[in-house]
Amino acid sequence: MSEFRVTTETQEAPFTTSTEVIYQWNYDPEVEELRRLYVKAAEAQWVSERDLDWERDIDMGLFESTPLGLGLPIQETSYWRGLPAQKRLELTRKTAAFRLSNFLHGEQGALMVASQLVNAVPHTDAKFYAATQTMDEARHVEVFAKYIEKLDEIQPIAVPLKKVLDDTLQTGDWLKKLVGMQIVVEGLALFSFRDMRNLTEEPLLKDLLTYVARDESRHHAYGVQYVERCVPQLSASHLEELEDFALDAARTLIDARRSSTLFSSVLEIWTNAGLDAAELLESAGKELPDILAKQNKKRRLGPVQGFVIPTLRRCGLLSDRVATHYHEMLAANLSPSVAGEDLEDFLSRIPDLPEDTAAWVLSELQEDELELPAGVSAQPTA
Numbered sequence: 001m002s003e004f005r006v007t008t009e010t011q012e013a014p015f016t017t018s019t020e021v022i023y024q025w026n027y028d029p030e031v032e033e034l035r036r037l038y039v040k041a042a043e044a045q046w047v048s049e050r051d052l053d054w055e056r057d058i059d060m061g062l063f064e065s066t067p068l069g070l071g072l073p074i075q076e077t078s079y080w081r082g083l084p085a086q087k088r089l090e091l092t093r094k095t096a097a098f099r100l101s102n103f104l105h106g107e108q109g110a111l112m113v114a115s116q117l118v119n120a121v122p123h124t125d126a127k128f129y130a131a132t133q134t135m136d137e138a139r140h141v142e143v144f145a146k147y148i149e150k151l152d153e154i155q156p157i158a159v160p161l162k163k164v165l166d167d168t169l170q171t172g173d174w175l176k177k178l179v180g181m182q183i184v185v186e187g188l189a190l191f192s193f194r195d196m197r198n199l200t201e202e203p204l205l206k207d208l209l210t211y212v213a214r215d216e217s218r219h220h221a222y223g224v225q226y227v228e229r230c231v232p233q234l235s236a237s238h239l240e241e242l243e244d245f246a247l248d249a250a251r252t253l254i255d256a257r258r259s260s261t262l263f264s265s266v267l268e269i270w271t272n273a274g275l276d277a278a279e280l281l282e283s284a285g286k287e288l289p290d291i292l293a294k295q296n297k298k299r300r301l302g303p304v305q306g307f308v309i310p311t312l313r314r315c316g317l318l319s320d321r322v323a324t325h326y327h328e329m330l331a332a333n334l335s336p337s338v339a340g341e342d343l344e345d346f347l348s349r350i351p352d353l354p355e356d357t358a359a360w361v362l363s364e365l366q367e368d369e370l371e372l373p374a375g376v377s378a379q380p381t382a
């Protein structure tokens, strides 16, 4: 145990946010669906120490099945398979430590945003729900930190994620906080957790992600149900601001035309571990269409197109104005045959949100949605 200090070496310099505080004197249920969600959340509380078996060592034999998170089966390429087994495992471990570290730091951001929402949202039911989310997020921080320490070591937060968290913490508009956190960040997280949970065969990681993903599906539902209720009451200019806030966050996280994205960070990790990233991407670009065809798999939509955009549409935050920007961004990052040839084509490809996100997040991955286009680049699915 280290000595107790008020100021520690690991803490960052404080910054000021403009969160407002609202008392609400009506304690009766007012937003029934949020009240129900709050009860569900209270019933579904779990305890890391009690419910997960931390005595188990991480099964490194099974760990290699953990996905790299690029949305493509890089592990099937000849370049990757030609690497010595030890190297492959090291790369998988480093990549997972990076991804899990960013999940972890994202959870800290969610913890703080959820607690801000307790102060800022105007309805009692919404304050209650944000309180249960705050508790959930504390647990998520706890379990990710613990798992990474077993696996490798905690890596610093990626620059783009830090920016989105800072912006979401700093805005004074609680609706922007909901859009930034519950819709964009947690939408992306839900998609990644589902992917990792489905594909990894490492038992402790699978168990942990099952618990976390179940909580996250409620957090996302909170954002959807609350924002959807509010949208019809907002001015046109406020709606535009919310749309832009979401777009900005999505761009920061996935637009590869910007200097730094989560994808470029993964490539950097690989390069540092001695891998020739350019050669890997080249072999991936050539081989992936065949690999996917042989597996009889179709390319799934990525987290933005497949989940965040459907969420925004459901909430009433996808005007043609902002949809045009999304299409332009996705077309630049993927091929137009994935993003859609034009706005109309893009809009026609947006799937409906799953009826029951809690069931969806725990369901097997579907081979669905889009055919892999010929000549796909090995860029991340966006």
Ligand SMILES: [Fe+2]
Residues within 6 Å of the ligand: 107, 110, 136, 137, 140, 216
């Ligand atoms: Fe979380």
Ligand SMILES: [Fe+2]
Residues within 6 Å of the ligand: 110, 137, 186, 215, 216, 219
């Ligand atoms: Fe969450």
